[in-house]
Amino acid sequence: xxxxxxxxxxEQAWLGGPAARAGVVIGVADGRIVSVESDVATPPxxxxxxxxxxxxxxxxxxxxxxxxxxxxxxxxxxGSFWTWRDQMYRAAATLDPDRYHRLARAVFAEMALAGxxxxxxxxxxxxxxxxxxYADPNAMGDALVAAAAxxxxxxTLLDACYLHGGIGAELTGVQRRCGDGSVEAWAQRVAQRRAxxxxxxxxAVHSVRACExxxxxxxxxxxxxxxxxxxxHVSEQPAExxxxxxxxxxxxxxxxxEAGALGPAFTAVHATHVTEADxxxxxxxxxxxCLCPTTERDLADGIGPAGRLAAxxxxxxxxSDSHAVIDGLEEARAVELDERLASRxxxxxxxxxxxDALTAAGHRSLGWTDAGHLAPGGRADLVTVSVQSVxxxxxxxxxxxxxxxxxGTAADVTHVTVDGVDVVDAGQHLRIDVPDALAQSxxxxxx
Amino acid sequence: xxxxxxxxxxEQAWLGGPAARAGVVIGVADGRIVSVESDVATPPxxxxxxxxxxxxxxxxxxxxxxxxxxxxxxxxxxGSFWTWRDQMYRAAATLDPDRYHRLARAVFAEMALAGxxxxxxxxxxxxxxxxxxYADPNAMGDALVAAAAxxxxxxTLLDACYLHGGIGAELTGVQRRCGDGSVEAWAQRVAQRRAxxxxxxxxAVHSVRACExxxxxxxxxxxxxxxxxxxxHVSEQPAExxxxxxxxxxxxxxxxxEAGALGPAFTAVHATHVTEADxxxxxxxxxxxCLCPTTERDLADGIGPAGRLAAxxxxxxxxSDSHAVIDGLEEARAVELDERLASRxxxxxxxxxxxDALTAAGHRSLGWTDAGHLAPGGRADLVTVSVQSVxxxxxxxxxxxxxxxxxGTAADVTHVTVDGVDVVDAGQHLRIDVPDALAQSxxxxxx
Numbered sequence: 001x002x003x004x005x006x007x008x009x010x011e012q013a014w015l016g017g018p019a020a021r022a023g024v025v026i027g028v029a030d031g032r033i034v035s036v037e038s039d040v041a042t043p044p045x046x047x048x049x050x051x052x053x054x055x056x057x058x059x060x061x062x063x064x065x066x067x068x069x070x071x072x073x074x075x076x077x078x079g080s081f082w083t084w085r086d087q088m089y090r091a092a093a094t095l096d097p098d099r100y101h102r103l104a105r106a107v108f109a110e111m112a113l114a115g116x117x118x119x120x121x122x123x124x125x126x127x128x129x130x131x132x133x134y135a136d137p138n139a140m141g142d143a144l145v146a147a148a149a150x151x152x153x154x155x156t157l158l159d160a161c162y163l164h165g166g167i168g169a170e171l172t173g174v175q176r177r178c179g180d181g182s183v184e185a186w187a188q189r190v191a192q193r194r195a196x197x198x199x200x201x202x203x204a205v206h207s208v209r210a211c212e213x214x215x216x217x218x219x220x221x222x223x224x225x226x227x228x229x230x231x232x233h234v235s236e237q238p239a240e241x242x243x244x245x246x247x248x249x250x251x252x253x254x255x256x257x258e259a260g261a262l263g264p265a266f267t268a269v270h271a272t273h274v275t276e277a278d279x280x281x282x283x284x285x286x287x288x289x290c291l292c293p294t295t296e297r298d299l300a301d302g303i304g305p306a307g308r309l310a311a312x313x314x315x316x317x318x319x320s321d322s323h324a325v326i327d328g329l330e331e332a333r334a335v336e337l338d339e340r341l342a343s344r345x346x347x348x349x350x351x352x353x354x355x356d357a358l359t360a361a362g363h364r365s366l367g368w369t370d371a372g373h374l375a376p377g378g379r380a381d382l383v384t385v386s387v388q389s390v391x392x393x394x395x396x397x398x399x400x401x402x403x404x405x406x407x408g409t410a411a412d413v414t415h416v417t418v419d420g421v422d423v424v425d426a427g428q429h430l431r432i433d434v435p436d437a438l439a440q441s442x443x444x445x446x447x
Numbered sequence: 448x449x450x451x452x453x454x455x456x457x458e459q460a461w462l463g464g465p466a467a468r469a470g471v472v473i474g475v476a477d478g479r480i481v482s483v484e485s486d487v488a489t490p491p492x493x494x495x496x497x498x499x500x501x502x503x504x505x506x507x508x509x510x511x512x513x514x515x516x517x518x519x520x521x522x523x524x525x526g527s528f529w530t531w532r533d534q535m536y537r538a539a540a541t542l543d544p545d546r547y548h549r550l551a552r553a554v555f556a557e558m559a560l561a562g563x564x565x566x567x568x569x570x571x572x573x574x575x576x577x578x579x580x581y582a583d584p585n586a587m588g589d590a591l592v593a594a595a596a597x598x599x600x601x602x603t604l605l606d607a608c609y610l611h612g613g614i615g616a617e618l619t620g621v622q623r624r625c626g627d628g629s630v631e632a633w634a635q636r637v638a639q640r641r642a643x644x645x646x647x648x649x650x651a652v653h654s655v656r657a658c659e660x661x662x663x664x665x666x667x668x669x670x671x672x673x674x675x676x677x678x679x680h681v682s683e684q685p686a687e688x689x690x691x692x693x694x695x696x697x698x699x700x701x702x703x704x705e706a707g708a709l710g711p712a713f714t715a716v717h718a719t720h721v722t723e724a725d726x727x728x729x730x731x732x733x734x735x736x737c738l739c740p741t742t743e744r745d746l747a748d749g750i751g752p753a754g755r756l757a758a759x760x761x762x763x764x765x766x767s768d769s770h771a772v773i774d775g776l777e778e779a780r781a782v783e784l785d786e787r788l789a790s791r792x793x794x795x796x797x798x799x800x801x802x803d804a805l806t807a808a809g810h811r812s813l814g815w816t817d818a819g820h821l822a823p824g825g826r827a828d829l830v831t832v833s834v835q836s837v838x839x840x841x842x843x844x845x846x847x848x849x850x851x852x853x854x855g856t857a858a859d860v861t862h863v864t865v866d867g868v869d870v871v872d873a874g875q876h877l878r879i880d881v882p883d884a885l886a887q888s889x890x891x892x893x894x
Binding site (some may be wrong): 072075084296300323351388393394402407410437446 | 573
């Protein structure tokens, strides 16, 4: 995914700090940023013009690609997280490698249109019906990796160890597709994956519901030895906390800490119902939290302690998770807006802080430490947001960061370059008819 | 604003009830719906095609048009509702009838693009600097009425009586532009307004901060005698409740009830911090509540008791208020999503219930009882939402209501007809370059 030498003239670009710079020329060679110059009033000859605000690539810290097939389809009945989960399982039951490839290709292309240059795919749907391994046991993961390449974005495949259907419970029904039988079998399968330039491998513990403490310990040890990120769903629902406390006398974060999972490479996904003691454990271990506020709204999870996590110096990242919405800007501002609803105060999270979660922190949590900054040596991921729509017309040109974060949407993203390759131009994906790909691949799930 | 005879073939349309109907032909003459027929598979010759889902016109139940000039501009500093209010006052200070006309024209056109066919403009910026009346004392309101006509939508001018700068406090600074001096002077000015086909007059009590109980009683009596809607800001902030209880020993709703303001023509705007007793008063009087959830998020007001209001049979309507967002679909789903965050349960408000708030209930609260339904005799307001974008691709064709309400945005609105006149076609306003009009009129406010 490397491109030829090119230069981009950005009307404004965010190079870090509280404000954007004007007239930024970004030189790119072999997929890397090689030069950044500000205050260039006139676009140099041959430079590609990027009107509006150019940002580093967005990282989607937590994704289950196939959940996109449920968007707008789960509201006909009242219910809870757990009834939603039943619908999600029904969709999962229909997938095979080919269907999953086509669906994920469309979903990742939708992400590209929204400015995501990298996705952390939390992957647990490993095997065929009944849990029978495919001839290639990584066929489902391969489908995701190929889908990302075709959509033009990078992927961190967070291959999830998922061995139990609840604490002390066996996998049942479609859950059996998730199970490898043991951590050893999981590790053996994961180790067979071949390297690709747009791929990072990561490990995941699905949750304390799906892995026992000793199993978590083994997965964490494997991840540490392999030097890859480790992610886990943590305290998304109070019910998970209750079950975990009843079984182990510890919170989910406490169980993960005791099993040695926490650390700088660890990301707790959601952390909606963590305790103060949990936050102290996350801080002490330099762990990250990935918030998924549009999903947490949709699933009635509650408002998480984003302000308290930030105050405790826990780095925050963002994920669109269930894909009720795929919009990094909406995801980012939802952190602040939900904090406002809970605290009745404005301004806990400023635009630059939220953009850092969406870009540099997000990429770091997914193992791409060289992405998420517009700086020489970094990956040439450029996301340009137009300020010409009715949503952003009238924005303050001296504070475009705030305008874009608090009033922009995915529909305002006009240009996306990933590793030096232009993927989205004038709001159109250059390779894929995304609405058509979504419609066809989702219809196949529900056929 | 009447059109010639026309017919529309809608791929799907919502005629009320839990689901949309397919192949709906709507006949229109002189701005009214004259016929509605379902299950017409093939568009009749000459019918205008409306692919996607066609809805009744949206009513924006609560608007302060000039707040649009602040969008994305209030986040650079932390703060509260009250610091935001200072910024709002600075913008207000710059407006004269010409500037306000140009700004409101652009904002109302943005509303048209989002599917709003009617706006309830809560109007308090009546006079010139220092509170000096313009030569025409209704010049500012006239600017708003003309702006709505040019934007192609109807307006209910909720002319607000605003006499005090707080309980027991005089108007100061830019607030002086709001004051008429007395209810009598307010009523005299309001009575001078001439009728226009796209205009309904309404009365407003700005709040219990701005009118004393006897003044509220007089405004309410005037509104009742004139048979017009009466609106008031109610309990948006806990501080308002505290001040009101300290001064009068009653909540704001209690003060309004005691003053005879409540009733079927009354709409309490926000009602974020009403008590159970307040809700009982609203129910007993058949009053309506206008929720403004995207503003309440933005201003850190907190999550209001939407579920309890609905359980108490209080009709709900929706307003974009400060215009941090102008998106009726986002406003509608925010009611349910915020309820989920607060209650941790899904499904209190279904799509049809939310659409009723956005359409029929909204229009009723603004005095247009003949709008908000796709039915013969009703005003010919048609709003078509495409399901072709990446946001809605893959929607369940058998439940487009839920798809559109929970995953659509203003950007998915393609066609808007108001009183039989096509105002928006293929996502473009037919009379106004809206982004340009917004950019120019907002720049003038901040110049």
